[in-house]
Amino acid sequence: MTVYKASAGSGKTFTLAAQYISIVMYEALTRGNYKAFEHIVAMTFTVKATKEMKDRILSYLYDLSQGRNDKSFMGFKQKLSELLLLQYDKMHNNQDRNIYNHKAGKTDSDIVVKTDIMAEETQEKVRMCAREILKAILNNYARFNVTTIDSFFQSVLQGVLYELGMPAEQQLLLDETDIHNKSVDRMVNNLCDDAEGRAILNPILDFAKDSLEENKSGWDIRKELKKAANKLGEEVYKFHAEAIEKESGDGKYDELRKRLYAKRAEIRSEVEIRCGSMMQRALEKKAGSKSPISVIGTAARDMQKLVWKGPNKTIQKVLDGEISGDGIYHDFIDLYKLYVDKSRLLNTIQIVLPHLYTITLLTNIERNMRDIQRENMQMLLSSANMLLRDLLSGDARSFVYSKVGPRLEHLLIDEFQDTSQMQWNNLEPLVEELRSEDKHSVIVGDIKQSIYRFRNGKWKLLSDVADRDGFVSLSDNFRSTRAVVETNNELFPRLASEMDGILEENGYGSNYLSPVYEKNVEVHQNVNKEGGNVRFYMYSKKGGEEAEERLRIDFCEQIKAIRRQISESGKSGSIAILVRTKDEGERVLEWLQGDEELRGVSVETEDSYQLGASETLQVLVAMLRYVEEGDKCKREKSIYGQYIEDVLGEEVRNELEDSREYWLSHPLYEMNDRLIKHFGLGQRGENEYVEKYLSCLKAYLMSEISTAYNLKSLLEKWDTVMCELKVNKTPDKDALTLMTIHKSKGLAFDYVLVPLFDSTMNKEIRSKTTLLWDTQTLADDEDGLKDMLQTVSVLSVSSERGKTSQSLWSEPYKEEVRLRFMDALNSVYVAFTRAKEAYYCWCAYSPEPKTTDTDSIGTPMLKALSRIGMEKEEREGGEIVFTSERELVEVVKEKESYVERLNITDNAKRHPIVAPMYTGEETLPIEIVNSNKALQLFRDVQNDTEEIWEQKNYIESGLIYHSLFENLMTLNDEDVQKAIDKYRLNNELDARHEMTFRRFVEAARSHKVLQEVFSKDAQTLTEASFIVTTEEGVETLRPDRVVLTGGRAIVTDYKFSSYKNLMLNDEKHTEQRRKYYEQLTKYVEMTQRFYKIPAEGWLWFLRDNELINVTKLNK
Amino acid sequence: METFLSKVAGRLTEEFGNDMHKVIVVFPNKRIGLFLNKALAKNNGGEPLLAPQYRTIDELFESYSDKVVADPVTTVCMTYQAYVEAGLSYTMPLDDFYGWGELMVRDFNEIDQQLVPADQLFQNAKDIEEIDTRFFPDTFDSKTESVLNQFRGTEYAKKQLKRWLELWTKMPLIYHRLNELLASARVESGFALAYKGALQREVIEQGKVVAKEGYRYVFVGFNVLTETEKALMEALKDVAMFINDDAEEDNRPEISIIQATTDIQQAEYVHTWIEENMRNGRIREDRLTHTAVVLADEGLLLPVISSFPPIKTNITMGYPMAQTPLLSYINSLRAKFNEEMPDGMTEEYLQYVIDSLRERMHEGPADRQMPYFYHLMDEALARALFETDKLLQNIRTGQLSSIQGLTLPLVQRILVRMLACHSIAFHGEPAQGLQVMGVLETRSLDFDNLLVLSANEGVLPKNERAKSMIPYVVRQHYHLADEEKKVMIYSNNFFRLFRRAKHIDIVYSMYNASGEAEESRFIRQMLALKDWDVRYSKLVPSASVPVERDQQAFAKTGDIVEQMITKTLSPSALNTYMNCPRSYYYSQVKGLKKEEDISEDLQINQIGELFHKAAELFYSRYGDKAITAEMLDNDKTVEIEKATQGAFDELIYGKKPELETTPGFLLVVRGVLNELMLRLVEMDKKVTPFRIFSLEKEYYCDVDIDGKRLRIGGRIDRVDLLSDNKLRIVDYKAGSKEKSEKAAYSSLGELCNMDVYKQCQHYQVQLLFYSYVLHRIYPDKQVEPALCFPLSSREQGYYPRVRYVGKDGKLADIGTYEVVREDFEAQFESLLRDEIYKEGRSFVSPWDKEREREESFYEKADSTRCRYCDFRSLCGIGKAKEY
Structure with missing residues (x-):
């Protein structure tokens, strides 16, 4: 397995595509197998990335198949060649594993000859193979498995739904929010005030009071509940969902509440009694108010404050044993120790108690959620992942996979740092299996770009895999200019170590960020990108409104300068302003609006095209x-x-x-x-x-x-x-883009501005929240509190620096702080690496920083900047500007790493077709075929008398009799029965209709001409179609029956309307008559033309049993 | 270029002359006959000829069988019966099974159509699991189970595997039993049933295929065949002729690949495409049939119809029933039925649907202005009635009468699904006019000009995941590749169009409803595997100039001012004005109102109302007694509860009694209301003893505005008479602490300054407004305004009062009104005189000012006062965003 650590802009998609192609190419070149792609799954994180990956793979294959050989394609071929050689080596097992660190064994001519695709003599074969592979993929596209992780597991799940006892048409839901909301609504709507309902109502009331108190959004409890429901999406909840449900149902949480109250009272009284007696003793000593004894007496009054704020000099001396002599000092030290010890417990209880109802609430919401899913035959993808876990981790795995598709042999996973534990649980067994079989898999990721922890992304997975298997760094930067790359290279290790310093000083552990940033930032320069500019504006927090104003002006001026530069160069350039939150975005907008020149520039925000x-x-x-x-x-x-x-x-x-x-x-x-x-x-x-x-x-x-x-x-x-929803609009070229850093991931802009850097990053670190924590992570204690808490699996805990850091949960808390630091630093990394040409950053710093200040990134930033050799300029008001500018060397850029034929988007841009909306009101004159008379039938079904039935439905009946007569060969009884049977073969036949039919046959027997028509000797055509070309076009004529007998043709048409009516001489019926005659005459003429014998035409009115010889009439 | 069908016509004439009535032409689909007739006529020089008979291959099969194909519902239900009879240890209810039943039938169909030895296949499917768990083949032995667990994964996984194993063990039983059940069922006419595959298999295996005497068979345009089809053709081969369209033609059409943003843009492009091509002569009025618009996504039919220019057209697809309002109506009947007949059973439900539909029918024709919709509804109604009735009969007395487990929800689902499959045909002469059709309908046809829409992956070809219960490996082994075959047919059919066409324009969308969309694999194939010249284009919207909206002047004319003065000015009206004169104009002058409806979902203002009412009820009990702390303490629990109950009775249940039985969210509101009341009482304890001076009483006074008399005033929540004889104006705010803080941030001099008016300032202004009125009424009494936030009552140092920012920049208490009276009166009266009632001014919205400055960022208004404004849409502000 190969693990790539791919820094921003290092050509990740390129590498993955090359890996993919190397696998299929190897099979093709060595074994003539073009279908290796069926056994590969490549996973990306977004649908967009999936499409990009597909485009890339197909385009490279196409270029190979076309024998493309120009310079810019050589980079790819070179890479592919290396990878193929590696595979060859691996197969022949004659190279050591760390081949990547060497210059891929190019001197070994023996190997080169075998498969080197760069060689002249292999060109034809490469082309042919590429073409065959391309064909194979495109002809079996469903097996071209480039997919998101989610849809991969979705397809796996589909394969085992029956075994899971689920309906077949289960709909998978990706978005949890919607169903959370529905669940909350349902829970709330179904509240009731009986004994059972109280169990749900009470926690909601607790919650309501709390949120009113904290006043998140006033009265909108529902909204608050919906927000709280998001916790259901956290993996720690999902992993324990079953246990939680059970514990909650068993009343464990209520029980815990009582026990915690009791415990708290117990501890408090124990400590308070001792504090009280300490105060009493100190008082009795009647020492002077400044004397150590009085000081400790006062301290005992509020031990919590003492522990929290730390001892003052006098007390420190007492604690250190420098002040002694009286037994009371010794007792005070004991009390202090006891208090510290007990305060851990009290803190623990304190951070747990107020949120106990949360879990009950969540289980209730979840229950509603399950019901809703069940009713609508829906399933959350995350629940599906949980269900799959057990199936995919045991021996059943290969069974499951063999059900859904061809055997999996290779996995390629992109953006691995964003993988969640739950996804990994399902993937890992597969990865392990492939590893043990020595199949080639590839994982690509970058811890530095992991900023989706809030979506359960877990970068530790990547670092674990990399630690175990080793990794390859993709070290060329293809995106940014020299100034940007070099500054980042220097800045990030420095900043990481400064931030580590803060963590260490505050007891949160050491050397946490540096390993990630030191090892990985060895980004080399891409020679095509000289020049560039980076600038930091550091302004003092003490500067007040003036500094703020300067910031605004600097910011606006910088944008103007960039815009001037762009317009002077005559090229286009994208400018992005990156912020952390929407609120900050609004602030930035206000600045822009306040500027004369920038006011008119359009700004594209995430909401622009709503x-x-x-x-x-x-x-x-x-x-x-x-x-x-x-x-x-x-x-x-x-x-x-x-x-x-x-x-x-x-x-x-x-x-x-x-x-x-x-x-x-x-x-x-x-x-x-x-x-x-x-x-x-x-x-x-x-x-x-x-x-x-x-x-x-x-x-x-x-x-x-x-x-x-x-x-x-x-x-x-x-x-x-x-x-x-947003319109998918191509952005305005001149517009400024304003977006959050999270959204910017994966994008690149020519110029990037980060105007509110410090507040941005601080928010990442500081935000106070309640977290769900696994009780297994509690530290030991001697008072049995841990055991008490572990009667439940998960608790909602408020995470605050004071209490939480000094509780049984101090370790998870410290880890949380470290992770937040990582999140913050990663956000910085993502922001600064978006820039292609240049980036600019504004950051406040505190001129007199405190070491205990863990909240501000300004301090480490300033330190880091001062130490990396950027040009420094101190301005008035405490503003410091750091600049790094590289000289621009014009280099002709080679664009397009693959040829254009497959690149529709770029090609299409050049030929716009203006497509206005249709504005005419007159549209297609369409009519609905009024074929179905069933309505008529239903309409009159109430007054269903024999007569009406007959009258209204003669058309339907007509159809039935038509087909009965079609099957009728002669008028003898046997044939009549045959016709009826034949009709029944395909249709139901009403007894009434059968009777009528027999009546009609009886009637026919009385007519000589009909005897002829239904005679055995005649050559009969029933319901045959004549085709004839007329002035109106091609006409199809279908006389009911044509018989050839005695040298002439008889054409018969059946009519089920009333003969008597037809013979009326009013306008309507005359017209009707004319039509009938005309039609039959047409039939007759055509029959004559076709058979070239004389023909006569008859109309048979069955209901009245009247025959008309139309031919005679015409004469 | 000679079309395929004219070739066919040539061959037919050559072979059979002009009398083909004993020739049976078998097509993949039936309507091709119409086009072939046309070709034949042309071929025959216009002379009459006797056309051949046309059959689909399925019809041909059926003609050899004494069975009929059962409808899908019956087949699935019978499968269920077979499944139940198989006696599995785990049996799903029919509700859950239904989809599986469909899959099984689909698999059975495929197995039979491919003439696969069914029992052997079932055995293999069972085995694949056992092969993989080769260590412990006997999974049913309970003794070894515990040992197995460690090897076989969890208990859970084991359970699933067992299900699988058992199912496939029993699958032969189910398969054979289903066939038996169908065969023993009799439709009214006495015929037995079968599913399609079984029928075909039987016909083949029993050698029933015989040529009709004197008839000849012609198979036209088949390419990918099932085994039964092959066998059928084999059996008839002596009297049959086969005409396939697989010769490569050396045709180079002009091809364009066109990118669109949305699918609607594609649909809208149709008229441009037609007009453009008529202009350049590619589409000729007299050769409209040679042009086709092909819809890969049938859902695009309505949009295409809606923007189709009025030319002669033939639409081969029908109007999808699913998109008629009727289906939505039938769907809505579900809920209604469940409500009206909570214990209703399936038959009653179907009858209910029929009755409802009939009733609707008797409502008579809708608007005759729209015969199109009228007929559409008519047809849909008829179809729905017919199908529903059929289903009902089937359940009552037909094949379904013996099926257990047809629950109400299932039948509801089945009905809607069944109806949704239908479409309603358009009127049209098939072989005339410009053709609009689906991809499969182009089979065997050729066109000069083609516009293919929705050429997106997943649409062209249709994305049907290989839906089957048979494991992939087993399918591979038996060459069951239904999906691949479908794609092949699709693909053949699609690329066949290129052989004779002159111009092909293929459009796809870059985005679909769920985001990024991919171009069809066919496009990729075309580009990567064929060296055809291709033109690339992109649809861009026409650059029409936005219509400038007439900004109306909201000027304050003399008439309007007159009208304003006749109305009493209340603090809330004043606040509306201060916030935004425009919204004052809309609400007070124009009298626009948002429709209100009381629902369980209480609005924020309703909650406030409840609180006011509860407080009123609580304090009214004391009359004019002096209220002491003890009294309040005593009444804290029971009386508060009573007061809240009273408030609910009056404001909620009084208006909507049914809410009492389904309290839901109201319970939360009540809980919180009690809490608020408790806090109010706690707070009031601090000012005891006091007497209630008035509760919810209206106070008014008159003010002269330029010689006109204006009446101002309003209802004051509560006025207390304190022990020092002061009047204390209490105004409750059920809202939040944050607001109580914000409420204090204006300075005295800015209270009535509209330019700096802030969101929460009206609290201050309102209280002073009341003080102003009360002072006018009781000039000799001291007045103390108290803004009361019960929610904040437990904060340290909280006390109900009115605060403002003093000259020194610090917050100061107003204390008694007297302190600020002069300042306020001057400001207030000037506000009335010089601003609100000033003729000639206009009703300017602060939004106007913001909009003047920025064009693109509409959202900003949300964060400020426009967010909850009822009239926001009138100013062109979108919906409030949630943060």
Whole structure:
């Protein structure tokens, strides 16, 4: 297995694609097997990355198959060649494992000859193999397994649903939030006030009071509950879900609550009694107020404060034994020790008690969640992962995999640092198996870019694997300029060690961040990228408003300078402003708005292209609401009506008012579409919004079939989901991008600005939260508190520096702090490595830093910067600017690592087709075939008399009799029965119809001409089609029966309408008659033309048993 | 270029002359006949000829059998019966089984159509698990189980494996029993049932395929065949002719690959494409049939129809029933039925649906203005009635009458699913006009111009994960590759179109509903494996100029001011004005109102209302008695509970009695309300003894504005008479601590300054407003305004009062009104005179000012006062964001 540690911009996708191709190519070159790809699974983290990976692999293969040989492709071929040689070596086992550290064995001519794809003589074979592989992949694309981890396990799960006892059409849900919300709603709606209900109601009330007290969002308890429900998504909860449920059901948490209260009282009274007596004793000594005895007496009054703040000089001396003589000092030391010891316990109880109800709450929400999933045949992907775990870890694994697809032999995993424990639990056995079989797998990741801990990402997994198996560093940076790369190379190890220093000084452990940053930042320069610029503006926290103002000005000036630079160079350049939170984004926006020049520059934020921001859609939605509202709201009071009037004018409102009914009778899609067209909403310059909206509407209509959708639920959907969806718009070239660091991962910009660096990073470190902790991580104690707490599996714990760090949970707390430091530093890394050309950073520092200050990154930043040899300039007001600028050397860039044929997106850009929305109201004149008369049937089923039945349904009956007669050869009884049987073969036959049919046959026997028509000797055509070309085009004619007999043809058509009526001489019936005759005449003429014999035509009115010889009539 | 069908026509005429009525042409799908007829006619020079008969291959099979293909519901239900009879140790309820039943039937179908020895396959499927756990083949031996555990993974995994093993052990039983059950069932006409595969297999294995005397068979356009199909053709080969379309043609169409952003953009492109191609002569009015719009995603039909220009068109696909309002209506009946007949059974449900549909039908025609929709609904209704009735009959007396486990939810699901499969045909002359069709419908047809939409991976070809219960390895072994075959058929069919076309435009979307979308593998194949010239394009929206909206002047005319003055000015109206004159205009002048509805989901203001009511009820009990601390202590529990109950009775249950039985969230509200009341009482204890001077009483006074009399005032929550004879104005705020803090941040001089007016400032202004009124009424009494946040009552040093930022920048208590009276009166009266009631000013929203400054960032308004404004949409502000 190969583990790559890939720093930002080091060509990760390139490497993975090369690895992938090397595996399939090796098989192809050595064994002529082009289908090795079926046994590879490549996993990425996002759908987007999946597509990129596919594009890359296919493009490289294509280039190989085309024998591409230009310089920029050589890099890839070189890489591939190395990898192939490595595989060859491995197969032949004659190289040592650390080959990567050598210059891949190129001198060994023996090997080169075998498979070196660079060699002239192998070119043809390489081309052929690449082509065959490409063919194999494209012809069996479903087995081209480049997928997200989630969808990989999804497909595995699909294979074992039966065994899990689940319905087959289980729908997997990726997003947990939605179902959390529904569960909370359901829980709350079903609350009741009986004994049983109290068990749920009470924790909610506790929760409600708490959140009111902390005042997160006032009265909106539901919202707070929904936020709290997010904890269900944490793995520590999921891993223990079953146990928690049981413990909660068994009342363990309630029991624990009582025991903790008792314990607290017990400890308190024990300590307080001793403190009290200590105070008493000190008082009795009647010493002077400044004397040590009085000091310890006062201290005993509030031991908690003493322990928390640390002893003052006098007390320290007492504790150190420097002040002694009186027994009271000795006792004080004992008391102090006792207190320290007990305060650990008290703290532990203190951080647990207020949140005990949380777990009960969570289990209740979870129960509702399960019910909802069950009812809707849905399953959360994370639950699915839990279910799979047991199946995939035992011997059943190979069984499971063999069920779903070809044998897995190679795994390629990207962004491994973001893998969660749960995913890894399911993957690891497979990885291990492949490893033991010595199959080649590849893991790529970068701890430094792990910033998704809040989504359960666990970088430790990567470091464990790398520690065990060794790793290869991808050390070339292809993204950034020299200035950016070199600064980062120097800065990060330094900053890591400074931050480590803070951790160490505060007792949180040592040497935590440095190993990650020292080993990995050996990024080499990519020669194509000289030049560049990095600048840090450090301003003093003491600078007050002035400093703040300077920051704003510096920031705006910097942007202007970059924009000038870009426009002077005549090229385009992207500028990104990175922040930590949305709030900060708003602050930055205010700055920009405050600047004369920048005010006019458009800023693209994460919300920029939201559908809700489109006025066109707003007015459309207002129309929908106005229509839906009906008369519920008095016309003149309707806000929506007013809005429509404001935007489109009074006439539109009036028109809509008058046509509510009309619009309401449209199906939903048409209602929207036609409102848009009718009121010209597609011509307002917001087509992208309108189209996106209609797309969502279409998806909504398709997906909500199973639930009743209607206008009201559509509007709800708009409010809750649709209005926040975004238009997929190509960003404006001149715009500034404003986004959070988390969102920026995986992207690159020419210029990056990080304006609120310190507050940004500090938030990462400081945020006070409650965490779910496994009780197994508790430290030992002598008072049995640990045992008491371990009667349950998981507790919700408030994590705060004071209490938590001095509790039985101090170790997990320290680990949490360390992890936060890592998160913070990683965010910095991600932010600074987004820059291609240059980056700029603004950071406040404290001029007189305290060593205990773990909250500020300004201090370590300043120290780090001062030590890495950047150019330093001190400005007034305590501002310090560090700059690192490299000279620009023009180098011709070689773009395009693969050829263009497969790159649709870039090609397509060059040929835009302007596609306006259809604005005409006249659309396709479509009609619904009114074929089904069933409605008629149902409509009259109440007054179902024989007569009406017959009358109304002569058409249906006509069809039945037609096919009966079609099967009827002659009029004798045997053939009649045959016809009836044959009909029954495919249809049901009503007894009434059978009787009628027999009656018709009887009638036929009385006509001579019909005897001829149904005679054995005649050559008969039933329901045959004549095709003839007429002026109108091709016409198909289907006379009911044509017989050739006695040198002539007889054409017969059956009619089931009333003969008597037809013979009436009113206008309608005359016309009808004319049509009948005309049609039959056509038949006759055609028969004559076709058979070239004379023909006659007959109309047979079965109901009245009348025959008309139309041919005679015509004459 | 000669089309495939004209070739076929040529061959047929050559072979059979012009009388083909004894020729049976077998196609993959039936409607091709219409097109072939046309080709035949053309071939025959317009002279009449007798057309051949057309059959699909399935019809041909059925004609050889004395069985009929059972409908899917019956087949699955019978599979369930067989499954139950097999006696597995774990049997799913039919609800859960239904999907598995479908899969089993699908597998059985495939096994039979491929003529695979079924029993052997089942044995192998069972074995694969055993092979893998070769160490302990006997998994059912309970004695060894504990030993096994350590080797076989967890107990859990074992249980699953056992299920699997057992199922496949019993699978032969299920398979054969299903066939028996179907064969012994009789439809009314007396025929036995079978599923499709079994029927075909039987026909083949029993050698029933015989040529009809005197008839000849022609198989046209088949490429990928099942074993039964092959056998059928083999049996008829002496009297059959085979015409396949697999010759490579040396045709080089002009191909474009076009990128779209959304699928709607694709649909919208259709009209541009047609117009453009008509203009450049590719599409000719007289040759419309030679052009086709191919929809890989059938869901795109409605959007395409909606933006199709009015030209002669034939749509081969029907209007999907699933997208008619009728299906949604039927769906909505589910909930209604469950509500109206909580104990209702399946038959009652179906009857209920039928009755409801009938009732709807009797409502008569909708708007005759729209015959299209009218007919659509008509047809949908008829179809639904028909199908529902059929299902009901089947359950009552038909094949399903013996099936156990057809629960109500399952039947509801089945019904909707069944109906959703239907589509309603459009009227059209099939062989005329521009063609709109699905991919499979293009089989055997050829076109000059093609527009293929939704050429996305997962859509073209359709993404149907290999759905089967048979393990992959076993499938491989028996060459069961249903999915691959489907893809092959799809692929053949798609690339066949390139052989004779002149222009092909293929459009795909870069995004779908769930995010990034991938181009179809067919596009990739085309680019990577074929050296065709391809043009790449991208659809961009037309650059239309945004319509400038007429910004209306919200000027304060004399009339409006008159109108304003006739109304009493309350503190909340004042606050509305201070916050945003525009919203004052909308609510007070125009009288716009948001529709209110009381639901269990209480709104924030309703909770406040409840609290006010509870406090009123609680204190009204004391009359004008002096209230002491002891009294309050005594009443803390029971009386508070009573007061909250009273508030609920009056404000909630009084209006919606049914909520009493389903309290839900209200219970939480009550709990919290009690807590709030408790805190209020605790707080009030500190000012005892006091008397209640008034509760929820309205106070008014008049003010002169430029000679006009304005009435101001409002309802004051509570006025206390303190022991020092002061009047204490108590105003409850059920809201948050944060707000109580923020409420104090204005300085005295800025209280009535609209430009600096802050969100929480109205608390201060409101209290002073009341003080102003009360002072006018009782000029000789001291007035003390008390802003009361019960939520904050337990904070250290909290005391209900009104604060402001003093001249020194520090917070100061107002104490008695007297202290600020002069300042406030001057400001307040000037506000009324010079701003609010000033003619000629306008109702400017602070939003306007912000909007002036920034164009792109709409969200900002959310963080401030617009967030909860009812009229936000009138200003063009989107929905409030959640943070």
